Amino acid sequence: MNRDCIRNFSIIAHIDHGKSTLADRFLDITRTVAKRDQKKQQLDDMDLERERGITIKAKAASMDYIKDGKKYRLNLIDTPGHVDFNYEVERALAACEGALLLVDASQGVEAQTVHNTMLAEQADLMIFPVINKIDLATARSDEVIEEIENALAIEGERSMKVSAKTGEGVRELLDAIVDRVPPPEGLQDAPLRALIYDAEFNDYRGVILHIRIVDGALTAGARIRLFEGNTRHEALEIGIFRPALTPVKSLSTGEVGYLIANIKTLSDVRIGDTIVLDKDSASEALPGYRPARSMVFCGIYPVQNGEFDNLRTALIRLQLNDSAFTFTPESSDALGFGFRCGFLGLLHMEIVQERLERESGVDIVQTAPNVTYEILTIDGEVLQIHSPSEIPDPTKIEEFREPVVKLDIVTPDTHVGAIMKLGIDRRGRFLKQEYIGPGRVLIGFRIPLSEIIFDFFDKLKSVTRGYATMDYELENFVADDLVKMRILVNGEEVDALSTIAHQSHCEPRGRAILKVLRKEIRRHLFKVALQAAVGGKIVAREDIAPVRKDVTAKCYGGDISRKRKLLEKQKAGKKRLKMVGNVEIPQKAFLAVLSADD
Amino acid sequence: MHVPFCTDRCTYCAFATMADRPALHRDLVDALLLEYGRRPALEAGMETVYFGGGTPGLLAPGLLERLLNGLQARSRLETGAEITLEVNPTNVSKDALSAWSELGITRLSIGIQTFDDAVLAGFGRHHDGDLGRAALDLIAEHWKGLWSADLLVGFKDQTSQDLTFDLAQLLKRSAPHISVYGLTIEPGTQLHEQARRGSVVRLEDTYMDSYDILWSSYLHGFGYERYEVSNFALPEARSRHNQAYWRNEDYLGIGPGASSSRHPLRWSNLRDTKQYLEQISGNRDTRHHVERLQPSDRLLESLGVGLRTRDGVDIDELERRFGDSWRIALAAGIQQLKQQRLLEEVDNNLRIPATALTRADSIAAVFARTMELPPSQ
Numbered sequence: 024m025n026r027d028c029i030r031n032f033s034i035i036a037h038i039d040h041g042k043s044t045l046a047d048r049f050l051d052i053t054r055t056v057a058k059r060d061q062k063k064q065q066l067d068d069m070d071l072e073r074e075r076g077i078t079i080k081a082k083a084a085s086m087d088y089i090k091d092g093k094k095y096r097l098n099l100i101d102t103p104g105h106v107d108f109n110y111e112v113e114r115a116l117a118a119c120e121g122a123l124l125l126v127d128a129s130q131g132v133e134a135q136t137v138h139n140t141m142l143a144e145q146a147d148l149m150i151f152p153v154i155n156k157i158d159l160a161t162a163r164s165d166e167v168i169e170e171i172e173n174a175l176a177i178e179g180e181r182s183m184k185v186s187a188k189t190g191e192g193v194r195e196l197l198d199a200i201v202d203r204v205p206p207p208e209g210l211q212d213a214p215l216r217a218l219i220y221d222a223e224f225n226d227y228r229g230v231i232l233h234i235r236i237v238d239g240a241l242t243a244g245a246r247i248r249l250f251e252g253n254t255r256h257e258a259l260e261i262g263i264f265r266p267a268l269t270p271v272k273s274l275s276t277g278e279v280g281y282l283i284a285n286i287k288t289l290s291d292v293r294i295g296d297t298i299v300l301d302k303d304s305a306s307e308a309l310p311g312y313r314p315a316r317s318m319v320f321c322g323i324y325p326v327q328n329g330e331f332d333n334l335r336t337a338l339i340r341l342q343l344n345d346s347a348f349t350f351t352p353e354s355s356d357a358l359g360f361g362f363r364c365g366f367l368g369l370l371h372m373e374i375v376q377e378r379l380e381r382e383s384g385v386d387i388v389q390t391a392p393n394v395t396y397e398i399l400t401i402d403g404e405v406l407q408i409h410s411p412s413e414i415p416d417p418t419k420i421e422e423f424r425e426p427v428v429k430l431d432i433v434t435p436d437t438h439v440g441a442i443m444k445l446g447i448d449r450r451g452r453f454l455k456q457e458y459i460g461p462g463r464v465l466i467g468f469r470i471p472l473s474e475i476i477f478d479f480f481d482k483l484k485s486v487t488r489g490y491a492t493m494d495y496e497l498e499n500f501v502a503d504d505l506v507k508m509r510i511l512v513n514g515e516e517v518d519a520l521s522t523i524a525h526q527s528h529c530e531p532r533g534r535a536i537l538k539v540l541r542k543e544i545r546r547h548l549f550k551v552a553l554q555a556a557v558g559g560k561i562v563a564r565e566d567i568a569p570v571r572k573d574v575t576a577k578c579y580g581g582d583i584s585r586k587r588k589l590l591e592k593q594k595a596g597k598k599r600l601k602m603v604g605n606v607e608i609p610q611k612a613f614l615a616v617l618s619a620d621d
Numbered sequence: 622m623h624v625p626f627c628t629d630r631c632t633y634c635a636f637a638t639m640a641d642r643p644a645l646h647r648d649l650v651d652a653l654l655l656e657y658g659r660r661p662a663l664e665a666g667m668e669t670v671y672f673g674g675g676t677p678g679l680l681a682p683g684l685l686e687r688l689l690n691g692l693q694a695r696s697r698l699e700t701g702a703e704i705t706l707e708v709n710p711t712n713v714s715k716d717a718l719s720a721w722s723e724l725g726i727t728r729l730s731i732g733i734q735t736f737d738d739a740v741l742a743g744f745g746r747h748h749d750g751d752l753g754r755a756a757l758d759l760i761a762e763h764w765k766g767l768w769s770a771d772l773l774v775g776f777k778d779q780t781s782q783d784l785t786f787d788l789a790q791l792l793k794r795s796a797p798h799i800s801v802y803g804l805t806i807e808p809g810t811q812l813h814e815q816a817r818r819g820s821v822v823r824l825e826d827t828y829m830d831s832y833d834i835l836w837s838s839y840l841h842g843f844g845y846e847r848y849e850v851s852n853f854a855l856p857e858a859r860s861r862h863n864q865a866y867w868r869n870e871d872y873l874g875i876g877p878g879a880s881s882s883r884h885p886l887r888w889s890n891l892r893d894t895k896q897y898l899e900q901i902s903g904n905r906d907t908r909h910h911v912e913r914l915q916p917s918d919r920l921l922e923s924l925g926v927g928l929r930t931r932d933g934v935d936i937d938e939l940e941r942r943f944g945d946s947w948r949i950a951l952a953a954g955i956q957q958l959k960q961q962r963l964l965e966e967v968d969n970n971l972r973i974p975a976t977a978l979t980r981a982d983s984i985a986a987v988f989a990r991t992m993e994l995p996p997s998q
Contacts, residue, residue, distance in 0.1 A: 548983055549961055571830045573982035575851045576805045578926060579673075580866045581880040584887055586925040587918060589982075590989035600990075605957055607990070 024096055026211065026277035030204045031235070033100045033115055035139040036125035037492065041155040045125060045187035046084065046099060052193060053086035053097070055265055083233060083279055084266040090201045097200060098263075098279040100220075102139075112142055114294060118220040118235035118279060121149040121204030123196075124177070128154045128162035128184075132170040132459060133492035134433045140175045149204055151181055153196060158186040170460035174433075207277025214303040215239035217274075217282075219249075219296050222289055224343040230286035231268070234298060235279050237309055241298070242273040247284065250297040250308045256284035289346050317349050317365025318426065318497065319372055319476055320409045322390035322519060323379070324361030326601065326610065330385050331360050337383030338362060341375060348375055353410065357517045357603050358388055363410050366392075369476050388601055388610045390519045394473045397424040397500045411521040414507050417558065423505040425523075426472040427498050429454070432483065434491035436464045441486040449474035450525060469498065473523070508533055508562070510540070510616075511554040515604050519613060529555070533563035536616045543612035546570045551606055622653060622670065622688060623876030624677035625894045628711065628747045632815070633773075635807035637878025637892040638675050649876075649894070650684045652901040654691040656890075657875050661883075666697040669862035670704045678708030682720035689724060703727055703767075703861045710748040710756035718763050728860070729768040730800075731756065735787050740776055745811070754790060761794040767858055769798035774832060775824045776804050781835055788836060792843055797858035801836055802851050803829060833979055850929045850978050867930050868938070869923040885914045917992070920947055924988050929981040933972020954991040958984060 036042040050056045086097045102115045116122065122143040126136060143150050152171050154164045168179035183199055185192035221233035234241075241247070245258045260283040262270040274280045286292060299306040325334045338350050349365035366372040369392065376389055396408040399422035400415065408414060430451070432442055439456070443466075446453065451470035459465050475495065483491050508529050510520035520540075524532050533555030540553050544567055551567040578586065600607045626641040626649075627634075670692065672685070680688075685706075692698070705728040706721060713731070721729070735741060736750035748756075760768055770791050774784060791799055804823055806813050816822050824832075837847055845853035849867060852860065865872060874881045878892040888911040891897045900907045914922075920943055927934035939947045948955075955971070958964035963977050963984055973981055 548958075548963055548977075548980060548987070570980055570983045572826070572833050572979040574803045574805055574826075574829075575801075575833075575979060577800070577802050577851060578849075578866070578929060579863065580872050580874055580882065581878070581889065583866065583869065583882065583922050583926055584880070584889075584912070587922045590921050590925050590985060593986045593989040594992065605961070 024275055024278060026209065026275065027206045028093065028095045029098065029207055029277045030095060030121065030200055031098045031100065031119045031207055031277070031279055032121040032123060032200060032204050033102050033119045034123045034125050035102060035112070035116075035136070035143055036155075037127070037130070037133040037135045040125050040127040040130065040133075040136075041187045042101070042125055045123075045153075045155065045185070045193070046101060048187050048190055048193045049086060049097075049099060049197065050084060050266070052190070052197065053088050055084060055086045083264040085263040085279065088197055088201065090198055095201050096278070097197070100279065112139060113146070114220045116143055116146040116148060118218060118233075119146075119148055120207055121151070121200065123200075124150050124152045124171070124175075125155050126152060126167055126171065128156045128164045128167055129159050131163070131167045131463060132174045132433060134431045134465075134494040135492060137174055137431060137433070137465070138494040138496070140177070150177060151183070151199070151203060152177060152179060153183045153185055155185055155187055157184045158189050158191065166460060170463060174459035174465060209236070209276040210238045211240070211276045213238040214306050215241055215245075215247075215298065215300045216306060216309055217241060217298040218309050219292065219294055219298065222292050222294060222346070224289050228283050230283075230289055230292055232282040232284070232286070232292065232298075233279075234274075234282050236274050236276055238276060239300075240273055240275040241282070243270070246301040247298050248301045249292070250299055250306070251293055252291065252296055254291065255301055256286065259283050259285055289343050292346075294346065317347070317367060318394055318472060319366045319368055319392050320363055320395065321366075321372060321392040322353060322355060322358065322361055322410065323350075323364050323376070324355065324358040324388045324390075324519075324601075326386040326388055328359045333383065334362070334385045334387065337379055337385055338364070340382070341378060345375070347371070353412070355390075355412070355519045357519045357608075358390075358601055361388075365409065386610075388519075388613055390613050391522060391616050392476065393523055394426055394476060396426075396505070396523060398422070399424065399502075408523075411507050411523055412518055414523070417506075422502040424500040424502045425505060427469055427501045428472050428475070428495040429498050430468045430470050430475065430493060430495045432466045432468070432491050432493045433459070434464055434466065434487050436462050438487040438491060439464055439466065442466055442483070442491065445479075445482055445486055446470060449479065470495075471501075471503070472497070506557050509556045510536065511552075511556060512540075512544075512603050512606050512608070513552055514554075517603050517608070520616060522616070526557075529557050530562045533557075534565075537563050537565040539616055540608075540612055541565045541567055543609055544606065545609075547606060549605070622672045622677070623674060623874065623879040623890075624649065624672060624680060625675040625877045626679050627674070627676045628679070628709075629745050630811075632743070632745050632811035633804060633807070635810050636675065637894070639894045641676075641679055643679075645894075645898075646680055646684055648898060650680070650687055652898050653688065653875050655901050656907055657692065657873075658695065660873060660875075660881075663696040663873065666699040666702075667692065668699050668702055669865060670698075670702065671862045672704075672706045674707055676709050676712065677706055678712030678717075682717070682724060685721075685726075686724055705730055705860070705862055707732070710753045713756035713759055715759060715763055718759060722765065727766045729760065729764060729766065730860075731760070731768065731770050733757070733770045733787075733791070734773040735776075735783070736790055737783060737787075740779075744773075744776075757790070757794045757796075767797050769800060769858075769860065770796050771800045771802060773802055773804055774836070775829050777821050777823060779824055779828075779832075781832060784832055784836060785839065788839055795855075797855045798860065799840065799845065799853045800851055801853065846931065847975070847978065848931045850981050864930070867926045868935070869919065869926055884919060887912050887914060916943055916946075917950070919943075920950060921985075921989060921992070924951075925982075925985045928971075928973055928985050929978070931972065931975065931978065933967075933970040936966070936969045936971060939971075950992050951988060953993065954988040957991065958987055963987075 034042045084099045088095050088097050100115045100118055102112045124140055154167055157164055164184055168182050171177055172179040183196050185196055216238040217234045217236045219232050219234055223231050225231055241261055243258055243261050247258055248255050260270050261274055262268050263280040297308040325331055342348055347367050350362040353363040354360050372392060398406045398408055398420055400419050401421045434442060446468045451468035454467035454469055457465045504526040505523055506526050508522050508524050510517050537553045537555055548570055550569050553565045554561050555563040600609055625638050627638045628641050630638055704726050706726045707730045709732050733753050736753055738749045741749055772787055806816050812822050840853045844855055847853050848859050871883050877894045877897040878890055880889040888908045890907045891909045897907055923934055965974055973984055
């Protein structure tokens with residue numbers, strides 16, 4: 024295909040601003056998907072994505088659109104809409120020349136819109152604003168255009184107004200994409216250079232690479248080489264997304280498509296690598312990506328120790344599909360053998376956990392998540408700490424450092440006071456406050472990541488009645504007064520419940536955790552003592568009184584099966600319990616400590 | 622033998638009962654005997670017979686005689702067999718007592734519940750405190766056999782004085798056997814409905830804990846043995862019939878809603894009397910639920926009921942039923958509970974120390990949770 028007729032673009036938007044609906048409308052108008060095949064939200068493939076209404080993996084669709092008698096190939100590269108998956112956004116944007124900045128006409132600019140626009144600017148894309156949901160009674164398009172100008176410094180007058188739901192303005196938008204998004208550059212006659220911007224694993228086909236041809240062309244059957252990986256393959260199948268995989272004979276300069284090359288696992292591929300023809304030994308690599316970095320860690324253990332191997336198999340399978348997810352074996356006195364797993368953020372963690380349970384059937388216990396810490400030892404060595412159990416003896420620690428992020432919050436100005444309080448309670452340092460539109464404020468904090476990964480977003484939503492949005496970016500590691508707090512159950516340390524906390528927060532935090540545990544652990548036949556300790560000092564204590572008496576009703580012949588069924592229920596409940604000494608701790612308790620509110 | 626008729630239904634009762642219809646008494650007796658005739662004959666003789674319900678005390682002596690004769694027509698009654706009749710205070714008279722005695726009834730079980738008039742009325746009982754006392758006086762004076770009285774504890778607003786007063790009435794008349802049942806709220810009862818609508822119908826558990834100490838030490842002082850968590854007996858006055866349940870032995874239950882156990886099978890009859898009678902007259906099966914027990918089910922049951930008794934579970938019997946595997950299956954639970962002094966092995970019995978008997982259900986639950994089962998076939 025002639026590259027002058029190609030338009031590569033993506034849509035950047037905040038969750039719920041209607042990106043998937045707009046994509047569906049595009050597919051509809053360009054007749055890419057026959058009506059009878061239409062599922063709502065074509066591009067969200069995974070069950071989880073459809074259930075949660077979010078996009079996790081970048082997806083693509085190639086559409087043919089005729090304007091002024093000329094046929095254009097529009098390649099839409101969908102991007103994830105959650106802060107955890109920013110690295111995917113960056114990758115997707117690198118394959119485009121233009122980006123539609125989709126903003127809800129009643130919600131206006133959100134924190135994430137700001138962040139994603141910055142990513143698009145860094146990628147040097149042609150950005151143009153699209154105001155969506157103009158059919159809503161609450162639409163305030165002109166104000167929103169003003170917000171875009173103030174908050175994003177983008178000219179608002181070229182904004183398009185659409186309703187993805189009714190289709191109003193969508194054809195005009197397609198015309199504008201043809202007119203405004205520049206065609207791809209690149210050298211048609213040069214040796215092949217293609218960028219791997221994403222990859223997915225398919226049970227039947229192996230690894231499917233998502234590629235953008237930068238220079239030259241790729242033909243089916245070609246012998247290729249992955250530049251950095253330095254592995255050689257045959258291009259078994261190449262094709263485009265319609266959005267189902269549709270084979271083609273060749274992909275030319277500027278085109279977006281897929282490549283299947285008999286690659287067995289995702290770990291054999293580095294996203295951002297360059298594909299060249301094997302014979303072109305002199306080619307240079309394209310600039311790649313910075314690798315995704317896990318920032319949140321938690322332990323995942325099988326409830327039954329015998330399930331360890333099954334769990335490992337399940338984790339390997341998950342990683343096939345999700346190269347941002349990492350895991351290494353670890354062991355815990357309380358939980359036995361399991362894995363320390365790394366995630367991009369909390370949503371990513373939840374998604375992995377849900378997929379694990381759904382797809383593997385292994386019952387798991389998950390520990391409270393923590394961020395990565397750094398410890399500078401007195402010997403001058405810097406240790407990466409992914410788990411409280413890795414913390415060395417306090418006498419060996421020179422500095423205990425934690426990751427700090429730049430946090431942006433967009434909110435109606437009536438909630439500024441509540442947000443200030445929340446930020447400061449969470450050890451945040453106020454940076455700035457700017458009006459981006461009438462009554463709408465952008466507030467900036469510098470804040471420890473550990474303070475926002477658990478429930479900060481929920482808290483923010485509740486103090487602003489759901490109006491505020493947030494986004495953050497890692498800045499650096501900063502030394503602070505951090506300690507390990509241990510939890511003891513009947514004198515026995517439960518390592519999986521240990522946490523890292525700021526010295527000044529230990530006592531209230533310890534008390535809050537014990538309160539939750541007291542609720543989650545049922546009464547036993549003996550007293551259960553719960554303690555929180557920092558070093559040798561007990562900072563909080565709670566007791567669970569023993570069962571003194573059961574109800575002593577009549578028990579005759581007709582009750583015997585009933586009695587057994589009651590006992591069997593106990594047996595079934597055991598699946599989700601872990602023993603610490605003689606105390607049964609329900610799986611829920613290990614996570615419930617998260618919601619402990621001090 | 623389950624006789625479902627009752628003058629009125631008590632608000633807490635979840636048994637298979639129906640409003641009394643004297644015209645149906647004869648039909649029921651015939652139906653019970655027909656069902657009995659269809660069950661496999663008992664290999665050994667009958668050691669105990671229990672007429673329960675419902676209120677079997679409502680049946681005329683002639684019908685009770687017909688039942689007893691019918692039973693003995695197919696299998697023999699062991700010498701010294703225990704034959705219990707459940708009665709209410711309203712059924713008791715001097716004549717009735719002598720008639721029952723002549724029929725060979727050896728033991729009466731009388732439902733007293735309490736002597737508090739207001740509480741009795743609230744539960745829909747058909748007698749008041751005075752009638753209860755009068756019935757007990759008659760029994761104490763004229764009845765030569767064993768007898769037992771049921772008391773209910775844990776109803777709303779019950780004080781410790783109320784409870785001691787009720788117990789004293791029984792002790793004064795030297796009841797050989799006393800059952801003290803904690804009030805439970807069973808689905809399908811009027812009480813359940815009252816509780817669902819938000820009424821307080823039960824005493825809080827914390828009171829029940831202290832009341833238990835009160836009544837058990839009181840009865841202990843008068844020479845009663847707590848031989849099961851809810852049952853107290855003077856020497857030689859234990860219920861043999863109930864002990865067979867608690868040892869998880871086989872039993873045959875006849876009548877609407879009755880359960881039977883003939884390992885590995887366990888079944889129960891239709892609960893509705895009308896349906897039951899129709900099935901019998903149509904020569905059809907009266908069982909509505911039959912299950913086949915795995916050895917592990919039976920082991921769990923043996924513990925669930927056996928550990929509620931002071932004697933505990935007989936180890937020889939466990940070995941006879943389950944071979945060596947029971948000890949492997951229970952090893953973790955035994956070790957844990959012994960360590961906590963909640964289990965002991967005495968006289969070749971696995972039992973709960975007297976001080977922990979009220980926690981028998983929680984202790985059995987430890988076995989349920991720690992039981993190691995051999996892989997199923």
